[in-house]
Amino acid sequence: MEGFTLDTTRGSPAPWLQIRAIALRRIQAGLWRPGDQIPNEQDLAIACRCNRSTVSRALRDLADAGFLERRRRGGTRVATNPARKAPLDVPILEDAIRKSGARYGYRLLKSGLRRCEQAAAALDTPPDRPLMLVRALHLADDAPHQLETRWINPESAPGITEADLSARGVDLWLLQHAPLTRAVIRIGSENVAAPEANMIGAEAGAALLIVDRKSWGSVGPISWVRLLHRPGFVLETAI
Amino acid sequence: MEGFTLDTTRGSPAPWLQIRAIALRRIQAGLWRPGDQIPNEQDLAIACRCNRSTVSRALRDLADAGFLERRRRGGTRVATNPARKAPLDVPILEDAIRKSGARYGYRLLKSGLRRCEQAAAALDTPPDRPLMLVRALHLADDAPHQLETRWINPESAPGITEADLSARGVDLWLLQHAPLTRAVIRIGSENVAAPEANMIGAEAGAALLIVDRKSWGSVGPISWVRLLHRPGFVLETAI
DNA sequence: AAGTGGTCTAGACCACGTC
DNA sequence: ACGTGGTCTAGACCACTTT
Numbered sequence: 001m002e003g004f005t006l007d008t009t010r011g012s013p014a015p016w017l018q019i020r021a022i023a024l025r026r027i028q029a030g031l032w033r034p035g036d037q038i039p040n041e042q043d044l045a046i047a048c049r050c051n052r053s054t055v056s057r058a059l060r061d062l063a064d065a066g067f068l069e070r071r072r073r074g075g076t077r078v079a080t081n082p083a084r085k086a087p088l089d090v091p092i093l094e095d096a097i098r099k100s101g102a103r104y105g106y107r108l109l110k111s112g113l114r115r116c117e118q119a120a121a122a123l124d125t126p127p128d129r130p131l132m133l134v135r136a137l138h139l140a141d142d143a144p145h146q147l148e149t150r151w152i153n154p155e156s157a158p159g160i161t162e163a164d165l166s167a168r169g170v171d172l173w174l175l176q177h178a179p180l181t182r183a184v185i186r187i188g189s190e191n192v193a194a195p196e197a198n199m200i201g202a203e204a205g206a207a208l209l210i211v212d213r214k215s216w217g218s219v220g221p222i223s224w225v226r227l228l229h230r231p232g233f234v235l236e237t238a239i
Numbered sequence: 240m241e242g243f244t245l246d247t248t249r250g251s252p253a254p255w256l257q258i259r260a261i262a263l264r265r266i267q268a269g270l271w272r273p274g275d276q277i278p279n280e281q282d283l284a285i286a287c288r289c290n291r292s293t294v295s296r297a298l299r300d301l302a303d304a305g306f307l308e309r310r311r312r313g314g315t316r317v318a319t320n321p322a323r324k325a326p327l328d329v330p331i332l333e334d335a336i337r338k339s340g341a342r343y344g345y346r347l348l349k350s351g352l353r354r355c356e357q358a359a360a361a362l363d364t365p366p367d368r369p370l371m372l373v374r375a376l377h378l379a380d381d382a383p384h385q386l387e388t389r390w391i392n393p394e395s396a397p398g399i400t401e402a403d404l405s406a407r408g409v410d411l412w413l414l415q416h417a418p419l420t421r422a423v424i425r426i427g428s429e430n431v432a433a434p435e436a437n438m439i440g441a442e443a444g445a446a447l448l449i450v451d452r453k454s455w456g457s458v459g460p461i462s463w464v465r466l467l468h469r470p471g472f473v474l475e476t477a478i
Numbered sequence: 479a480a481g482t483g484g485t486c487t488a489g490a491c492c493a494c495g496t497c
Numbered sequence: 498a499c500g501t502g503g504t505c506t507a508g509a510c511c512a513c514t515t516t
Contacts, residue, residue, distance in 0.1 A: 014485065028457045034414070040501060051487050056502075072494040073501045080414070175319070181267045188473035189428035189448040207446030209428040212473075218267045234427035234451075253504065279482060290506050295483075311483045311513040484512075493503075 004048050015050055019058035022048075027067060027078055034080045038068075041076075105139030108166050109199075119151035122214060123221040132160055134170045137199060143230070144201045150225040156217050170223075178222050183215040187235065192228065202231045209233055243287050254289055258297035266306060266317055273319045277307075280315075344378030347405050348438075358390035361453060362460040371399055373409045376438065382469070383440045389464040395456050409462075417461050422454040426474065431467065441470045448472050 004022065006015050013021070026032045038044075041059065045052040059076055062068045070076045113130040120127045132152040138145050150170055152160055157178040165173065174180075187209070194204040202208060211227040243261065245254050252260070265271045277283075280298065284291040298315055301307045309315045352369040359366045371391040377384050389409055391399055396417040404412065413419075426448070433443040441447060450466040 016485075030457070042501090052502095053488090053504095054486065056504090057485085060503090070502065071496090072503075073496050073499080074494090075501060175273065179267065179269070179273060182478065184475065184477045186473045186475050187426060187448070188471075189446040191430070191444070191446040205430070205444060207428040207430040209426070209448075218269070232427075234425045236423070236425050238423045239421065255504075281482085291483095292485095292507090293505065295485090296504085299484090309483065310515090312481055312515050313513090314482060480514105480516080482513085482515095484510105486509080486511100488507095490505080491503105492505100494501085495499105496501095497499080 006048055006050065015048075016054050016057040016061070019044070019048055019050075019055055020061055023058060023062055024067065032078050034078045037075045037077050100140070102140040103142070105142060106167070106169055107137045107139065108134070109137060110135040111165055113154070113161065116151065119224060122224040123151060123153045125153055125155070125221070130154075132157075134165060136165075136169065138169070144199065145230050145233075147196060147200045147228040148225060149228070150223055152223045153221050156220050156222045174223060178217050180215040180222060181217050183213055186210075186212040188212065196228060200228055200230055206231050209235065211235075245287055245289065254287075255293050255296040255300070258283070258287055258289075258294055259300055262297060262301055263306065271317050273317050276314045276316050339379070341379040342381070344381060345406070345408055346376045346378065347373070348376060349374040350404055352393070352400065355390065358463060361463040362390060362392045364392055364394070364460070369393075371396075373404060375404075375408065377408070383438065384469050384472075386435060386439045386467040387464060388467070389462055391462045392460050395459050395461045413462060417456050419454040419456055419461060422452055425449075425451040427451065435467060439467055439469055445470050448474065450474075 006018050007013075008015075012018070023032075023038070026038075032038050039047070041052045041055045044055045044059075048055065059068060059070065063070050063076075067079055068076050069079050111132070111134045114133050115128065115130050116133070117127045119131050119133075120129065123131065125131065132154050134148070134150045134152065136148045136150075138148065148169075152170070152174070154161055157174060159177060160170075160173065163173050163177075189207055190210050191205045192200070192202060192208045197204045197206060200208065208231060209229045211229070212225070213227070214224045215222045245257050246252075247254075251257070262271075262277070265277075271277050278286070280291045280294045283294045283298075287294065298307060298309065302309050302315075306318055307315050308318050350371070350373045353372050354367065354369050355372070356366045358370050358372075359368065362370065364370065371393050373387070373389045373391065375387045375389075377387065387408075391409070391413070393399055396413060398416060399409075399412065402412050402416075428446055429449050430444045431439070431441060431447045436443045436445060439447065447470060448468045450468070451464070452466070453463045454461045
């Protein structure tokens with residue numbers, strides 16, 4: 001481990017970012033190979049002429065990102081399975097559509113209380129208690145983009161039954177009135193049946209991407225939503 | 240902001256984790272509402288009887304997770320769009336299958352050099368240069384689970400043409416010999432045609448989940464892979 | 479101009495897991 | 498037992514951006 005001087009001129013990246021970059025470069029150049037143990041924090045700090053905390057910050061960040069694996073006493077090693085986690089962006093739909101340059105549109109199709117055993121089971125509420133059903137269509141440049149079918153537990157979202165959902169999506173209302181604590185997201189694919197297919201502008205039997213999300217708040221299950229996307233839609237992410 | 244004493248008994252979570260938990264609880268209980276500015280680090284440190292660095296660590300972590308938004312001089316606010324990023328796990332398939340309790344199997348269907356304009360375009364190589372094509376089937380309890388079609392740039396993965404791929408997946412070989420630096424992942428859905436459908440054990444036209452991944456290493460594009468999943472397969476993640 | 483978060487240092491103690 | 502990372506403190510300076 002030869003010495004290494006950091007750039008301390010004004011406007012240069014923070015030292016810990018520079019150290020992070022150096023380490024990442026060594027990994028990616030194959031200088032530190034997967035499974036290898038790298039020098040310890042103390043030695044790196046001496047080599048970089050900085051404090052151990054600064055090195056620690058850099059290495060912790062790389063470990064969080066999946067590039068390194070760290071163990072007390074065992075030292076720091078290059079991960080054998082680097083970057084196995086990809087951040088899946090779940091942006092506000094409206095923003096995503098606008099960002100792509102298209103005009104966003106929203107159409108409320110249906111809303112009201114009704115009983116549904118399947119939804120009650122998903123939301124862990126008694127099967128005989130009515131739930132709020134909201135069905136809406138999100139449009140990009142007037143073309144159907146996403147069909148939203150949502151069941152809401154009124155107990156976790158008091159006021160939802162009186163809310164005006166005709167202009168803005170339910171998600172925005174929930175965001176402000178019933179912040180979520182935890183969510184489980186499932187991404188799958190289905191041959192969609194005729195009624196739904198028509199709504200989203202697809203032919204019956206078309207393969208559509210389905211995102212299914214169940215969310216909980218501080219007082220319990222909030223909502224269960226099924227998002228059916230237009231044909232050809234793909235989720236994209238990078239690492 | 241009333242005082243708050245941290246638990247310092249042995250075996251209790253680290254102070255910054257306790258502070259993180261306290262803050263998260265206040266957000267989720269609605270005590271700090273989306274958009275609200277929360278007390279500054281100094282005040283919180285006094286209230287918790289700890290150093291500002293400790294508070295900073297906790298709040299930074301919550302900001303990284305998307306619960307808070309922080310600005311110099313502007314203070315720290317509860318995010319109006321909480322938890323918009325979900326970590327999408329991209330585990331080693333073999334591990335994932337084993338973990339689910341099933342027996343993992345692998346069958347190499349085809350491997351060799353060949354020209355393909357589409358793949359060359361994807362990998363950004365000259366269209367007349369041959370690429371390595373690998374097609375393999377991953378099995379769970381002897382049932383088809385994932386059909387892998389992969390194009391590899393031999394220049395970025397020297398030795399791949401001579402590697403023995405009959406027993407272990409290409410991904411493991413690449414992992415050790417050509418670690419990836421960057422990747423773009425696309426998740427979509429397709430009505431799969433008969434030949435592919437047969438291989439994965441589906442009927443023609445079935446809706447299957449497709450994961451498409453392009454990866455780069457230190458010297459350039461490494462591989463482009465298309466993963467076709469068995470009917471009913473869903474990707475799952477939680478926040 | 480001033481308040482806020484972002485970071486660095488120097489030193490210390492501790493938890494963990496390997497040796 | 499002991500080396501390693503994990504964390505905390507106290508103090509300081511700086512960068513940003515709002516007032």
